[in-house]
Amino acid sequence: MGLFDSLKKRKHEDQTDADVEEIVETPKKEGLFSRVKKALDVDLGNEEDYQVEKPAEKSPVTYEKGLEQSRNNFSGQVNKLLANFRNVDESFFEDLEDTLISADVGFEMAMKISDELRDEARFQNIRSKQDAKNMILQKLVEVYEASGDDAEIEMHFAPSGTPSIFMFVGVNGVGKTTTIGKLAMRYKNEGKKVLLAAADTFRAGATQQLQEWADRDGVDIVTGKEKADPASVVFEAVKKAVEDDYDVLLVDTAGRLQNNQNLMKELEKMKNVIKREIPDAPNEVLLVLDSTTGQNAVNQAKLFKDSSDVTGIVLTKLDGTAKGGIVMAIREELNLPVKFVGLGEGVDDLQVFDSNEFVYGLFKDLIEA
């Protein structure tokens, strides 16, 4: 069963009745492109083929609600573009470029997609509006799928006995501390013993902020003095995590701009301190990105990846952006999996990133029911 089918199916059900069981995709082996192609050829009649049980723990309501902004805008923009469709000419592709860019898909990515579509349109001799629409959708799904590695979405935990160490890095004000507060709650609810390390000793009030989260969540925390070397806090935390058998250690770091070399080195030092204590750690270095960031998000991901081997991304404030195309850009340019998304201010508004849900959210209104 293909992603595209399930998307179509979802759309169909959304419109008929909300009570019908939702369709979620099964793990798949087949390439997405072929699946999309098939989906476009397939008659919508044989629906029972696509029925799959929905996993229980998912909460698509928040997900959909949180993504409403992104979806409306992305699909809406492409639909608007198509509404003005006259024929496939240069101005159509220019509009397409604009549309993609304005959805924060990323400049290079937008150019790449429209260039490839230019060739394709010539090759397939696209003339009608419907063909153009299918062509664009196919391409978007294809690019999205080709660049992502879905297996990596899972968090990597250390083998039992050693604590799993997750480090959180990012520029100032993206929501690192909040993300940790939310994630600590999640892991605690899963029955894990969680420890927080307040290694942001720079920003005023940062330690207190994490302390408050620790109190709320009922988890332990290691703090250092103001302006102390963050690596020393990390060291203490790792030591405590090992000695007192914690399952998860979440390390909060100070926000830093990616072009500040010295601060990036400080990050490396923290990482080295962790490595020295536990050679396989940190198990994850997550880059926290603000979804409202524009082209600079790609720069951030690049430079953080260079200095601290980022293994995944947390996209925060996704409820506030009308875009979300940045996910495409990051996947395409950096091949970094998005692991969590922040969809609101509540403690359970941090959700595991579900790429199908996300793609569905982005392209929902593009798919004919």
Add this chain to the structure above:
Amino acid sequence: MAFENLSSRIESALKNLSGKGKVGENDLDVTLREIRLALLEADVNLKVARSFVNDVRTKALGAKVLNGLNPSEQVIKIVNDELTELMGEVAVPLNKSAKIPTVILMAGLQGAGKTTTVAKLANKFKKEENARPLLIAADVYRPAAIEQLQTLGNQLDIPVFEEGTNVDPRQIVKDGLAQAKKNNNDYVFIDTAGRLQIDEDLMKELKDIQDISKPDEVLLVVDAMTGQNATETAEGFNNALDVTGIVLTKLDGDTRGGAALSIRAVTGKPIKFVGEGEKVDNLDVFYPERMASRILGMGDVLTLIEKAQTDFDEKQAADQLEKLRLNTFDFNDFLDQLKQVQNMGPLEDMLKMLPGMANNPALANMSIDPKDFSHMEAIVQSMTNKERQDPELLVPARRRRIAAGSGRPVIEVNKLIKQFVQMRDMMHRFTNGKGLPSGMESMFGDVDTNEMSNMMGQMGMPSMGGGIGGKIADAAMKRAFKKIQKKKKKRK
């Protein structure tokens, strides 16, 4: 790298036109497309970019060829003028109340930098005007937001008014203002919680706070790295509140800051301040024309010159220029320069202010280790006075001694001496108006060399010495050579 700056894009789009006296409509469209894409790449909002390009088009078609400018330069000039106009021509000062206190309300998304900006602004007024500000902590939502403001207040010795997190922000503001009146504070800053412009409840709260406090300034704090979303945010806040100005934060990153242009265009409200670093004094008044240059990738020579002027001993610079001219510039002068340059701050920051350097791929990954300076210093200090005055004396045996004395490898000593000699010769020719070495000419285009050396004198250009000068010159030369090679290929 696809990320070239706008000016070189326009340049390349108009390359075949440079001989012509007129820009045809077709050529213009090609260029305008480049401009549009480059603006979008800099995160300028789509709608803004479109209307901007239309304006440029109208102007460019109606423009007469100016003396001394070729068509491509003229288009760049129009673009630059338009950008500056869009961003407001002059810096707009803060609105002040006729009688104290002046109330300043901060608003913005989460993580934009409101609290930090409050502290920076309050500190600025305290330092510059001897003001007695009061900070009101009205963010009762984010954990430890109040503590953050308190910590900053303690550091800066500025009082903070707070009533904990269980009181309605409206009440906190009321009480805070009452206290300000009682204590005769002349500035009151209201720090509010970050919120989404689509969050109706919180926006209502902000509106109420505005009604209660009747602020003289409502500053919208925006992250300079914001993408296409910038306009929606700005519109949302602007519609709900009487926004009077914008503060752009995190501009010390490597963002092009197109958000600035978008916000200004959508709200029509001036950008008043920019945050450019983590320290409390990293807050500057916003200068539109400099931001225009930054978006265009044309550097920020004005700020550089200003920096040079404040941090430079003018007389010393003049002396050195004279020495260069007479070819008596020696290692002692070089040492002085090193110290002066070091005083100006991180070199990368200064390099970025030079035209074409900000987004120059050759410089993108370059960073200059401050230790390089100490190494150079050590090498020079290991020379005898005679050697410093006459590099000709530096035979291999002496070089080995210098290397041992300074603890640096001989290669490094050799390199420094070579670069010093090269630079001295180059600058000598330069200051004597003999023009540039052949490779350099294309780098500076048809800029008047006299003007150039004047400017450089002003900037204390001889400071671009040794390793640094070497690095810049190297990068620029490489670029120039590439250009020449490209041209040659095309001719074939």
